[in-house]
Amino acid sequence: MSLSVLKRFLLIVGVFALASCSSREKPQSPRPTASMPSENARQCLAGLKSKSVRFAGLPNKTFDGGCRMIDTIKVMDFGIAATNMGAMTCPLASNFTDWARYAVVPAAKRYLGSEVVKIETMGTFNCRAIAGSRSGRLSEHAFANAIDVSAFVLRDGRRISLLNGWRGSPEERAFLRRLHQSACKRFGTVLGPDYNAAHANHFHFDMAKSMRNGTAFCR
Template identity: 65%
Template sequence: MQRRLLLILAALVATTALSACGGRDERDIPRVTNDSFSSSESRKCLADLKAQSVRFQVLPNQMRGGGCRTIDTIKVLDLGTETANLGPMTCPLAANFAAWARHAVRPAAKQYLGSDVVRIETFGTYSCRNVNGGRSGKLSEHAYANAVDVSAFILRDGRRISLLNNWNGQPQERAFLRRLHQSACKRFGTVLGPEYNAQHANHFHFDMAKSMKDGSAFCR
């Protein structure tokens, strides 16, 4: 009887070990922490978003391993202009992005292109990666859901204005995209575009981190 119990225990241990080998690394499994938006400052940000008529869903705080995390983040459901690929975003990023879409993108499209923007295309928000996608070095603001990459704009008349194809396109297209870049520099902590380096040839990178010593935006 005792021998039989020992054999059963050994089999269970072996099964557990095999399943662990085939499973995800523990660091890749999001771990829920304390409740989101517990500070007065973070709750004020949510109130400001509601005042902008932005619809959103509050997400739970998660530690995602490797230093990556989504703390006090939301899922934007509607900011007034359809926007693709928005994942978790910090509230300040979402608030500034919504204001940029409303007060910069919409009027600039009418002024320079004579049409409305019906869709903003992005490459997403949260991604657990390092700056410039390297395997080592400083974590990107994307690793904290504090950044968004904007790639193109779809107009009501069917045109698609992209960073890759139109940054150096027709004069009105160039003027439109440069106006958006200029306006973003007043709202975000870091703004990177096609003239920064080849990795940004196809998108604007916006994040809320201020890297300049005087607190001004890093705008390139």
């Protein structure tokens, strides 16, 4: 093989090697996608506005591993302070704010004799698999379609946490179980401290129903 032919051969091999390396690289940052909300999302957003929920729309994004934020919003105000309110699908935001207003507020007055001034959450969007599961299936958190609630702060200064209150005083137990029962009527999936150790310190709410029969899963 002549020297010129050998040089051309090595050049071609080098080009293919670089192309092969590039094809294996995966982008690490979120990729923006079209941000025009769907018709269902527009109807849901109109419903939120009619209920005096203040929110801001967020850009659509997709992530490596299948995680995504599509038609999501950030709830700014709905009359009750809440922590860690990140990206949420509109149906999740609508049901959560209704649950807070029409279940949490009256239950606190009935069972605890005080007013809830803050709901503490552990967040919404999180690109991860289902906690405590061996299946590796993505959590609804990976689609901004879930929220975890950990505690409630009352006007009189008390803080009722799931970790301590679920088996706390009779009043705390009654309050938290009433909230669990109410949530089961609003969300597709509700998991609490009795479900497994991974949920000992919070309620998990999401809008996905059982894949088996399409009904709510409440534990």
